[in-house]
Amino acid sequence: MRLSGLALLGTVALSTAAVAAPADLPAISAAVADGHRASAEVQRDKYRHPVETLGFFGLRGDQTVVEYNPGGGWYTAILAPMLSAHGHYIGLVVHGEKAEASLAKLIASGGDRYHGATAATLDLATATASVPDNSVDEVLTFRNVHNLIMAGDDKASGAFKAFYRMLRPGGVLGVVDHHLPESFDSAAERKSGYLKRSTVIALAEAAGFRLAGESPVNANPADTHGWPEGVWTLPPTLQLGDKDRDKYLAIGESDRMTLKFIKPD
Numbered sequence: 001m002r003l004s005g006l007a008l009l010g011t012v013a014l015s016t017a018a019v020a021a022p023a024d025l026p027a028i029s030a031a032v033a034d035g036h037r038a039s040a041e042v043q044r045d046k047y048r049h050p051v052e053t054l055g056f057f058g059l060r061g062d063q064t065v066v067e068y069n070p071g072g073g074w075y076t077a078i079l080a081p082m083l084s085a086h087g088h089y090i091g092l093v094v095h096g097e098k099a100e101a102s103l104a105k106l107i108a109s110g111g112d113r114y115h116g117a118t119a120a121t122l123d124l125a126t127a128t129a130s131v132p133d134n135s136v137d138e139v140l141t142f143r144n145v146h147n148l149i150m151a152g153d154d155k156a157s158g159a160f161k162a163f164y165r166m167l168r169p170g171g172v173l174g175v176v177d178h179h180l181p182e183s184f185d186s187a188a189e190r191k192s193g194y195l196k197r198s199t200v201i202a203l204a205e206a207a208g209f210r211l212a213g214e215s216p217v218n219a220n221p222a223d224t225h226g227w228p229e230g231v232w233t234l235p236p237t238l239q240l241g242d243k244d245r246d247k248y249l250a251i252g253e254s255d256r257m258t259l260k261f262i263k264p265d
């Protein structure tokens with residue numbers, strides 16, 4: 001049984017720094033309930049639990065927040081409007097013409113609802129970004145660390161070091177990604193899309209972060225992790241097409257870890 005969002009927020013042991021400024025849950029809830037969100041995206045809420053997830057990360061509308069690799073903008077549609085009045089949304093992608101053009105199109109698609117949203121770029125080789133050092137309250141990344149790992153450990157290391165640099169002391173790095181049990185062969189991290197919790201924590205700690213807490217809100221015990229096409233076997237990708245489609249739809253989206261890191265003061 002899943003706990004309610006408020007209950008979940010109370011079940012996780014956080015550091016003093018992590019709880020010093022509590023999340024603005026009413027503002028998060030209003031952003032998630034915004035009628036401008038596409039119905040196909042709203043249907044994913046039952047798997048991705050945006051209110052509970054963003055509440056766990058301590059999101060507030062007056063913050064400067066970086067979203068690394070927004071992709072199709074599922075979380076952008078929640079974050080950018082919420083931050084438009086008193087905060088600042090920054091979409092961050094790896095430097096490259098295609099990625100930058102896609103991000104610019106995504107931000108433009110929001111019109112006035114994404115007022116003030118800007119784009120930034122990341123250089124994985126040098127662990128630097130166009131975001132100024134010590135200028136950001138939160139860096140959030142949803143289902144992206146596995147791609148960095150699959151591209152090579154140096155890519156992931158560069159990203160986490162850049163995240164650390166752009167965050168203010170006491171700032172939050174929030175990570176959601178597909179969870180691989182520790183008992184599985186680590187080789188699966190190179191092809192399945194799943195990652196071990198220990199792998200993400202090691203990356204973050206090597207960059208200077210400290211683990212502040214974790215939440216089970218995005219865990220899915222029905223996911224047994226050993227699928228023929230990795231995480232892409234499950235929805236929303238359903239890589240196998242019609243083969244066992246009903247089975248995978250019944251399982252739902254992947255088992256995910258939700259980790260909160262702090263840049264020490």
